Every structure is written in C-alpha cells, then in structure tokens.
Amino acid sequence: xLTQGDTETTRRARPRRIRGARVAVGLAVLFAVGTAVRVGGxxxxxxxxxxxxxxxxxxxxxxxxxxxxxxxxxxxxxxxMLAVCACLVWCVAPRVVGDPGAAPASASxxxxxxxxxxxxxxxxxxxxxxxxxxxxxxxxxxxxxxxQELTWSAMRRLDAAGLTGLLPYQVTQPESRGPxxxxxxxxxxxxxxxxxxxxxxxxxxxxxxxxxxxxPVEVVVVHPVAPVPSTVPEWEAGIAALxxxxxxxxxxxxxxxxxxxxxxxxxxxxxxxGYTDAAAATGQGLVPTWPKGRALPPLVAIDHVLTDARAxxxxxxxxxxxxxxxxxxxxxxxxxx
Numbered sequence: 001x002l003t004q005g006d007t008e009t010t011r012r013a014r015p016r017r018i019r020g021a022r023v024a025v026g027l028a029v030l031f032a033v034g035t036a037v038r039v040g041g042x043x044x045x046x047x048x049x050x051x052x053x054x055x056x057x058x059x060x061x062x063x064x065x066x067x068x069x070x071x072x073x074x075x076x077x078x079x080x081m082l083a084v085c086a087c088l089v090w091c092v093a094p095r096v097v098g099d100p101g102a103a104p105a106s107a108s109x110x111x112x113x114x115x116x117x118x119x120x121x122x123x124x125x126x127x128x129x130x131x132x133x134x135x136x137x138x139x140x141x142x143x144x145x146x147x148q149e150l151t152w153s154a155m156r157r158l159d160a161a162g163l164t165g166l167l168p169y170q171v172t173q174p175e176s177r178g179p180x181x182x183x184x185x186x187x188x189x190x191x192x193x194x195x196x197x198x199x200x201x202x203x204x205x206x207x208x209x210x211x212x213x214x215x216p217v218e219v220v221v222v223h224p225v226a227p228v229p230s231t232v233p234e235w236e237a238g239i240a241a242l243x244x245x246x247x248x249x250x251x252x253x254x255x256x257x258x259x260x261x262x263x264x265x266x267x268x269x270x271x272x273x274g275y276t277d278a279a280a281a282t283g284q285g286l287v288p289t290w291p292k293g294r295a296l297p298p299l300v301a302i303d304h305v306l307t308d309a310r311a312x313x314x315x316x317x318x319x320x321x322x323x324x325x326x327x328x329x330x331x332x333x334x335x336x337x
Contacts (some may be wrong), residue, residue, distance in 0.1 A: 008051060009190040020072035020207040027065045028080040034058060035084045038091065041265025045154045046229040049285075054298045054307060055263040056286055059088040095262060095285025099276070113312075114213045115335030117307055118144045119320055121328040122223075122257045125178055128324035135317060140330050142167070142195030143187045144209055146255040148202070148223040150174045173203035180219045184255070193218060196237050196252075201225045201238035214337030217311075222256035222304075235259060239266045243245065245274030251335055254306040265334040278313035278331040287318045289327045298327060305331040 037043055043052040047194050069077035119142045121133060124212045126149065137145060145167055146189050147154075164170070168246030169190040182203040184190065193206040201224035208216040224238025239260055248254055254275065262268040262280060271277065279285045279301065288298035304327055307313065315332040 001333060017072060020068075021074035021077065022071050024065070024069040024074040024077035025331075028069060028074075028077040028084070031058075031062050031065055031084045032080055035062075035087050036048050038263060039087055039181075041268065042090075043265060046227075046232055049227045049235075049264070051234055052263050052265075053261045053302070054093050054329050055088070055261075059085070059092050062088055090287070091263065093281045096283055097314040098283030098285075099281045111137075113199070113336045114211055116140050116144065116209075116211060116217060116311070116333040116335050117330070118146065118219075118228075118253065118255055118329045119255070119328060120146040120148075120255045120303055120305060121130065121322055122148040122303065122326035123150055123154050124324040124326065125149050126154035126181075128154070130154060130161045130163070132319075133328070134163050134166070136328055136330065137163065137166050139330075140317070142261070142330070143211075144219055144255070145185040146219065146221045147183050147185070148181075148221065148257045149179045150183045151178075152176055155183070171205050171207040173205050175203070179223070182223055184219055184221050186219075188212065189217075197241055197243040199238070200234060200241045204256075205273045206301055211335060214335070217335055218250045218252045220252065220254045220256075222254050222258055222337065224259055239264075239270060242270055245306075247274065247309070251310040253311065253333075256329040257303050259302050261302055271306070274309055275311075276312065278305040278307060278333065279316045279318075279329070282313050282316045284316040287316075289318060289329055291325045292320060292327050293322075293325055303327070303329045305329060305333070307333060307335075311335040 011016055018090055037054055038055050043049050055280050066081040067080050117140055119136055155174055168184035168189055169186045171192045175181035180202045182205055184205060184207050186209050189210040190207045196206050204221055204223060206220050208218050211217050225235050227235040289299055289301050289303040292298050311333050313331050313333055317330040319328045321328045
C-alpha cells in the first residue's frame with residue numbers, strides 16, 4: 001500500500017524521468033545525424049572533415065549515450081542508439097579485429113611472398129630527429145624508407161647519421177624549408193617513375209624498387225596538404241588524384257602522411273579501388289600517429305601504408321619520433337613474386 005510520502009516521491013520523480021527521456025532522444029537524434037554523415041560519406045567543409053577523423057571517439061560516446069537512454073528508460077532513444085551503435089561499431093571494429101586474409105604471409109612467410117619492410121615518417125619540416133630515423137632503420141632492418149617534409153638540411157644530417165650506408169639508393173625531392181619536400185630511400189636499386197598520376201599537394205615522388213626474387217615494386221610517397229580551412233578542396237583533390245590499385249603489372253604501395261583517416265570518404269574511396277591498409281589489416285588501425293609532441297597525446301591515425309592485392313602486412317609498429325608532430329609507422333610486408 002502506497003503512503004502519502006511514496007506518492008509525493010513518485011510525483012517528483014516523474015518530471016525528472018520525462019526530462020531525462022527528452023535529453024536522451026535529443027542526443028540520439030544528434031548522434032544519428034553524425035552517424036549518417038560518417039556512413040554516407042557526407043562530410044564537407046572545414047568543420048565536418050576534421051570531426052569525421054574522430055569517429056572512434058564518437059563511437060565510444062555513442063555507447064555512453066545508449067547506456068544513458070537505458071537508464072532513463074526512453075524506448076525511442078534506446079532504439080535509435082542501438083542502430084547508431086551498430087553502424088559505428090561496424091565501421092570501427094574491423095581496425096581492431098584485423099583481416100588475417102589480407103596478409104599473404106599469415107601461414108608461411110617463405111611460401112607466401114617476398115619480405116619488404118617499409119618505414120614512413122613525417123620530419124615536420126626537417127625537424128624530426130634523424131638519429132632516431134636511422135636507429136629505426138637498423139632496428140627493423142628496413143628495405144624502403146618514405147620521408148615527408150624532407151629538407152636539404154635533414155638530408156645532410158641523415159647522411160651524416162649513416163642512413164646512406166644502410167639505404168644507399170634514393171629518389172628525393174627536398175625543399176629548403178616547409179612541408180613540401182619528400183623522398184624515398186631503399187636498400188635495393190631504385191628507378192624514378194613518372195606518369196602514374198598527377199600529384200596535387202606536396203611533392204610525391206614515385207620509384208620502382210628492384211625487390212629480389214620477382215618483379216619490382218612501385219612506391220608512391222604520399223603527402224597531400226592538410227585539410228585546414230583554406231585547403232580542404234585541395235586536400236580532397238590530392239587524395240582523389242592518387243593512383244588506383246592496379247590489378248596487374250607492377251605491385252604498388254602508397255606510403256606516407258595522407259592527412260586522412262580510415263573514416264574520411266575520399267580515403268575510403270581510394271581503398272575501394274583495391275588497397276588494404278596495413279595497420280587495419282593487422283589489428284593496429286586505431287593506433288594514433290598524430291599529433292605528437294603537443295599538449296594532447298596522439299589522437300588519430302593519418303599515416304598509412306597501403307598495399308594492393310598482391311601484398312599484405314605481417315606486422316605493424318608505431319614509434320615516437322622526437323622533433324616531429326607525427327609518429328613513425330613501420331610495416332612488415334610480404335609481396336607475391
């Protein structure tokens with residue numbers, strides 16, 4: 001039997017539940033719109049393009065909102081947030097689970113392909129610590145090194161630190177300062193290529209690596225401009241201009257600082273041509289590479305190694321690079337002859 005006090009408590013609790021339910025529905029609608037933008041590839045402009053990069057964090061926030069909707073018993077919000085969370089988890093979870101079928105060396109490295117160890121690093125206008133770069137080349141026994149924001153000064157310091165003794169072949173397009181310069185160093189002979197695509201953004205040299213045991217491998221050093229307010233159209237054009245994955249001929253790798261995450265629509269369209277992201281394929285797709293050395297820790301993964309269908313990743317490692325706002329990314333690949 002309810003007492004008068006119980007009745008008063010129930011009356012006071014009812015408005016709070018109603019307000020909570022309304023808040024839950026409002027949040028659910030907001031998250032549904034954000035999810036539609038991500039799933040539909042609808043990000044445009046200086047606000048949505050950067051925000052889409054934070055989809056993994058948006059997914060965690062959506063799970064919190066779902067829990068809130070359950071707590072306030074809002075059926076409408078619960079139903080909507082269940083759909084939202086299902087879509088977002090479908091987008092993000094494969095980067096943690098990985099794709100064992102994408103790595104041709106998962107069963108037997110010797111039988112499945114030729115080893116190709118690739119390291120990529122953004123030198124932050126030449127300010128990255130070159131001794132760390134050379135140490136990483138030694139540690140991982142690197143075959144190909146892709147460098148962005150390469151300057152003449154950084155090249156001299158790399159040479160003095162012993163890089164050319166380890167990777168004697170190079171195709172470089174450095175600049176005196178700034179982010180435009182790029183280059184590729186290799187253990188095996190290189191041949192500069194042109195005509196694969198028309199770069200939009202910073203220098204993006206292309207080179208064929210004479211990988212032993214089969215055909216050469218084409219390496220594209222990728223570095224479109226960052227999507228800041230004045231350059232979003234150029235950023236999108238830069239990624240869209242990258243060459244599609246070839247089905248035949250020379251295997252191709254796209255390696256570098258894409259200034260894009262796996263959640264950007266233009267980057268996903270590039271992947272859809274036949275590329276596989278090495279980090280995502282090995283369950284490391286959520287390991288952030290930028291920004292480093294600032295007030296916040298690294299938050300998003302914008303440095304990538306992409307392989308076409310004739311290559312795959314065995315392992316991926318991310319390492320700090322003092323002096324740079326990016327972390328270095330290493331991928332141990334296998335390439336079919």
